[in-house]
Amino acid sequence: MTAIAIDLDAGLARIVKRTGAWRERLRKSWRLLAPIAACVDIAAKGAYHLYRNHRYYTTLKLLNIALVNTQFYFKTERVLGRPYTMKIESTNICNTKCQLCPTGIGLEGRPKGKMQTEQYKKLVDELKWHLVALDLSMWGDPLIVPDIHNMIRYAHDRGIWTYISSNLHAFKIKPKKGETKDQATRLVESGLDLMTCSLHAATQETFAIYQPGKSLADGIEKIRHIIRTRDAMGSRTPFVQLNFVVTKYNQHERDAFQKLADELGCKAVFSTPSLNIRFKDRDEKLVPLGLDKDLLEQRVRSHIQKWLPEEDEFALEPYRDILDGKPLEPDHFNGNKTFNCDWPWRQSVINWDGEVAVCCGSFAPEEDMGNVFEHGFAKVWNGPVYRAARRSFTKRVNATDAKDNPCTTCPGFML
Secondary structure, three states: OOHHHHHHHHHHHHHHHHHHHHHHHHHHOOOOOHHHHHHHHHHHHHHHHHHHOHHHOOHHHHHHHHHHHHHHHHOOOOOOOOOOEEEEOOEOOOOOOOOOOOOOOOOOOOOOOEOOHHHHHHHHHHHOOOOOEEEOOOOOOHHHOOOHHHHHHHHHOOOOEEEEEEOOOOOOOOOOOOOOOOHHHHHHHHOOOEEEEEOOOOOHHHHHHHOOOOOHHHHHHHHHHHHHHHHHOOOOOOEEEEEEEOOOOOHHHHHHHHHHHHHHOOEEEEEOOOOOHHHOOEOOOOOEOOOOHHHHHHHHHHHHHHHOOOOHHHOOHHHHHHHOOOOOOHHHHOOOOOOOOOHHHHEEEEOOOOEEEOOOOOOOHHHOOEEHHHHOHHHHHOOHHHHHHHHOOOOOOOHHHHOOOHHHHOOOOOO
16 A cells, blocks of 8 residues: 555544544434434445445446345345345354354254355356455354465455454464465465454453353464464455454453454454344254243243343343243244344345355255355346245235245344
């Protein structure tokens, strides 16, 4: 970057930070001015985002974004545009046991595997005209995939912003035997834009609750190595952020986690947990258990009580309702959503085997929308299963079309 570009980037970053702080102060005191502050903050963030990522936008992509957002607003069943943010799962293989993840707790969804590089390249070539941002993470850790750096680079060279999320347990500081470059160097050279490191704790004791048998200190040292390598190479990417899913077990460490992120030169991201209560009536092979209603409610309540944080900011209302004795009726959400989810319009997921999922919470194979390797994405995107998913936001879907369609029983956030 030139000196002028660096100064402009830093200046815009400072403006965004100030508008965000201004918005928060007014929200708490001068409520009448809060909407104005929110608009200014959104405009500042939008300008900063466009400046930093202008190389990923084309006129066609911007027109597609406008079209998709218009159709999302009107909740159209058939979408003329295409998703501009997508997940293409590089692998669903993982090496840790995160306690709120279906993979981590041992649920068996689709068979384990890695997407073949040639299949991936064909997908990117098909999607590149409308795709602005690509995440190569889903139910596994992308750093397990030996060719992940080349996969990132392939998308980067075709004008797509790239992202991965990792627990870093597969990351190696030293180069592999027979290689001269370590993983950090290869990540920087790949053009990766953003990397999220899943830590969820500021102490080893808390870290071990969510990721049993793993070391927080090892993860922190790997993060330091990635940042040192990036800076030594004179690159501003990948930007590194640290993820902290707020639960009852780690909520007391939020301040310490923010301090850790500041010390490392990273952004701390605090997330609302999905407690995955939808799996409480299934065994590890996802076969329905057919539990008695009272027993199922007891299992669900116990799980929520175990993990749900105390702060309302990070506790979804449906979980609170269940604890307050209000039964969750999934059929109620068929045609009536609690949350204004945008996944069926703006985003999509392609699993490693080519099967398309409607969102990042869809785990069971029977919920798939169709296979892109067999039909191509365009046909799946406006196929009958996808259209039924979108229809469930505005009207009730009949029993035949609702069967195995995850949107028909979802409030707009996978519970």
